[in-house]
Structures are given as structure tokens and as C-alpha cells.
Amino acid sequence: MSIQSVSSQQSVSRSASFTLLQTISAFVFGAVIVYAVGFLPMGAAHNAAHDTRHSLAFPCH
Amino acid sequence: MLFRRIILNALFVGLLAGLLLTAAQTIGVTPIIFAAEVYETADEAPVADHDHQAMTDHDHESSVDSHEHGINENHEHGLDDSLELGLVENHEHGTSENHNHQQAATEGHSHEHDSEAWAPEDGAERTLYTLVSNILASIGFxxxxxxxxxxxxAMGITNINISRGAAWGIAGFIVCFAAPGIGLPPEIPGIEAAPLEYRQEWWLLAVVASATGLAVLAFSPIKYKALGLLAIAVPYVIGAPQHQGPEFGHPDANAVAALSSLHHDFIIASSVANLIFWVAMGILSAWVLKRWVLNSSSQALASGA
Incomplete structure (x- = not known):
């Protein structure tokens, strides 16, 4: 009984850290895209996303 | 897999919210950007043939660059002689326009003139790129x-539903628009501002600090809530980078008055558009989270997988 509950606790904690790993990965994915649209200093990226940057109040120019 | 479901649903929510943002923007926001740009162009070059003028100046600069570059490399590194000769010769005679143009293109990124880099044509092409950028930004957010x-x-600190989704959306508006906007108001083209890097760093600071502060206020035990307020206050205590001098560099007082009025309208229009965008993002995200993102993950959790 106690062995079972320990192993189920381990499985819950393993699954919790796996969840954390996945939400962090998705967060990084989102942050990279927002950086590319809002902050990438390359001229062509700035010009393509220009009106988006102004509308979302990213610092621009 | 949770990661995959978050990404797929972010694509879906981002597409819808990006279309909504584009609609709100097209009605209220971009007309003001276009109106302000009229003054920006007039400010830079009062002559009619602005593009040609800018290109000629640039060609001259870059051929001088290549000349100096060629000489230095010739002496110090002794690289490919024929290439060096080509560059120097080109400078001396100044005949090959094609070459100058290529030089401008290859050096475009290192120069500070945004007008030299590729840009979408005004009209349908520009609108299309704005739509794509809006959708991409929405997918990211x-x-x-x-x-x-x-x-x-998953940590059990909230149970997402539609109205909490709307609250998350309002929090997104505060974190990503209002909090940085208090220190760095939304800008229209032609406005003078502190150096871009400082403003970007402060923007990020304001976003991270207000997100942390709001999360503490919403989810922490009551005795820690003062720390949330403190976190929100930090960026303003440090202070946003400010431009010294007049807000608009335009020489004509009438133009400055018009730009100031446009800027005022722009702050209101972009606030409304961003609020609509973020509330929609929050509601849509809560909806897909309940319906698709968490559905099978809770089953997976239950089965221990």
C-alpha cells in the first residue's frame, strides 16, 4: 500500500515536471515569435512589421 | 502531448485574434500612422523626388566606404587583388550604377537608414504584411x-473559465500595452524618442515587472500582495528613457500641432484596438484551453502517462 502510494506520488511529480517542461517550451516559442515581430532589428523585418509594431506600442524607430 | 496542443491552439487563436486586430487597426489606427508619415517624409526631403535623392546620396556614401575598405584591405590583408581593384576603380570612375546598387544592397543592413532596406509597397502589399505580422504576433502572445x-x-492555482479568460486578457492588456505605455506612450512615425535599445530594454522591464506583480496580486497569499504592488512600481521608480527636447523635430509649427493632435488620437485609438484584441485573446485562449488543451492532458494525468 505504502509502496504503491510512493510510486504514484513519484509518477505525479514526474508528470508535473514534464508538464512544466512543456509549458516552458511553449512559452519560449511564443516569446521568440513576439521578439521576431516586435524587436528584431533587421531593416526588412522592421519594415514588414512596421504598422504592427506601432499599433501594439512596441518601441519603434 | 501538451506542448503540441498549446502550439496548435495558439495558431488557431492567433489567426482569429490577428484578423480581429487587423480589423480594429484598419478602422482606427493605421489611418493615423499614414497621416503622420506624410509629415515624416516631408521632414526628411522637401524635394519631390525623395527616393531618388536618398538613393543617390547613399550610393555616394557606400562607394566611399568601399573605396576606404578596399585600400585598407589591400594594405593590411592583401586579399583578392582583382576584387579590390574592381571596388577602387569603380569609385574612381563612378560609372557602374549597377555595382553601386549592389553595394548598397549588400551593405543595407549595416546602415541606419531604414529606407534603404526592403519594405513592402504602400497599399495592398503593406496591408498584407501588416496582416501577417499581426497574426504572427497574436500567435506568439x-x-x-x-x-x-x-x-x-496544472498547479491548481486557478480554474480557467470564460470570464477568468477575459480577466487574463485584461491582464495581458495591462502587462503588454498599458504598463509599458505609461512610461513610453504609443509612438507615431516622426516622433522624437530616446535611443531604441534603451526603450526596448525598459519596455521589457515594464512587461516582466507588471506581469510578475499582477500574478502575485492575483494568486499569492494576502501577506505577499504588497510585493506585487512593489514589482509593478519598480519600472516607474527607475524611470522610462525620455527624449530631451521637443517631441517632434518637424520645423513647421503647424505640422507639429497636427502631429501632436494625431499622437493624441493615436494613443486613444491604439488603446481601444489593443483592449479589444487582448480581451478577445483571453476569452479565446480560455475557451480552447478548456476544450482542447487540457482535455486529453487531464486524461493523461489520470492514467499516469
Missing amino acids: SALLLSLMAQAQ
Whole structure:
């Protein structure tokens, strides 16, 4: 009984850290895209996303 | 897999919210940007043939660059002689326009003139790129929102529903628009501002600090809530980078008055558009989170997989 509950606790904690790993990965994915649209200093990226940057109040120019 | 479901749903939410943002923007925001740009162009070059003028100046600069570069390399590194000769010769005679143009293109990124880099044509092409950028930005924001919502839900600190989704959306508006906007108001083209890097750093600071502060206020025990307020206050205590001098560099007083009025309208229009965008993002994200993102993950959790 106690062995079972320990192993189920381990499985819950393993699954919790796996969840954390996945939400962090998705967060990084989102942050990279927002950086590319809002902050990438390359001229062509700035010009393509220009009106988006102004509308979302990213610092621009 | 949770990661995959967050990304797929972020694509879906981002597409819808990006279309909504584009609609709100087209009605209220971009007309003001276009109106302000009229003064920006007039400010830079009062002559009619602005593009040609700029290009000629640039060609001259870059051929001088290549000349100096060629000489230096010739002496110090002794690289390919024929290439060096080509560059120097080109400078001396100044005949090959094609070459100058190529030089401008290859050096475009290192120069500070934005007008030299590729830009979409005004009209349909520009609108299309804005639409794509809006959808991409929305996908990114939605992935951020969904990952935070999913994590909060998995930790049991909230139970997402539609009205809490709207609250998350309002929090997104405060964090990504209002909090940085208090120190760095939304800008229209032609406005003078502190150096871009400082403003970007402060923007990021304001976003991270207000997100942390709001999360503490919303989810922490009452005795820690003062720390949330403190976190929100930090960026303003440090102070946003400010431009010294007049807000608009335009020489004509009438133009400055018009730009100031446009700027005022722009702050209101972009606030409305961003509020609509973020509330929609919050509601949509909560909806897909309940319906698709968490559905099979709770089953997976139950089965221990």
C-alpha cells in the first residue's frame, strides 16, 4: 500500500515536471515569435512589421 | 502531448485574434500612422523626388566606404587583388550604377537608414504584411498566454473559465500595452524618442515587472500582495528613457500641432484596438484551453502517462 502510494506520488511529480517542461517550451516559442515581430532589428523585418509594431506600442524607430 | 496542443491552439487563436486586430487597426489606427508619415517624409526631403535623392546620396556614401575598405584591405590583408581593384576603380570612375546598387544592397543592413532596406509597397502589399505580422504576433502572445494558463491550471492555482479568460486578457492588456505605455506612450512615425535599445530594454522591464506583480496580486497569499504592488512600481521608480527636447523635430509649427493632435488620437485609438484584441485573446485562449488543451492532458494525468 505504502509502496504503491510512493510510486504514484513519484509518477505525479514526474508528470508535473514534464508538464512544466512543456509549458516552458511553449512559452519560449511564443516569446521568440513576439521578439521576431516586435524587436528584431533587421531593416526588412522592421519594415514588414512596421504598422504592427506601432499599433501594439512596441518601441519603434 | 501538451506542448503540441498549446502550439496548435495558439495558431488557431492567433489567426482569429490577428484578423480581429487587423480589423480594429484598419478602422482606427493605421489611418493615423499614414497621416503622420506624410509629415515624416516631408521632414526628411522637401524635394519631390525623395527616393531618388536618398538613393543617390547613399550610393555616394557606400562607394566611399568601399573605396576606404578596399585600400585598407589591400594594405593590411592583401586579399583578392582583382576584387579590390574592381571596388577602387569603380569609385574612381563612378560609372557602374549597377555595382553601386549592389553595394548598397549588400551593405543595407549595416546602415541606419531604414529606407534603404526592403519594405513592402504602400497599399495592398503593406496591408498584407501588416496582416501577417499581426497574426504572427497574436500567435506568439497566444502561446505565452496558453502556456501560462495551462501551467497555472496544472498547479491548481486557478480554474480557467470564460470570464477568468477575459480577466487574463485584461491582464495581458495591462502587462503588454498599458504598463509599458505609461512610461513610453504609443509612438507615431516622426516622433522624437530616446535611443531604441534603451526603450526596448525598459519596455521589457515594464512587461516582466507588471506581469510578475499582477500574478502575485492575483494568486499569492494576502501577506505577499504588497510585493506585487512593489514589482509593478519598480519600472516607474527607475524611470522610462525620455527624449530631451521637443517631441517632434518637424520645423513647421503647424505640422507639429497636427502631429501632436494625431499622437493624441493615436494613443486613444491604439488603446481601444489593443483592449479589444487582448480581451478577445483571453476569452479565446480560455475557451480552447478548456476544450482542447487540457482535455486529453487531464486524461493523461489520470492514467499516469
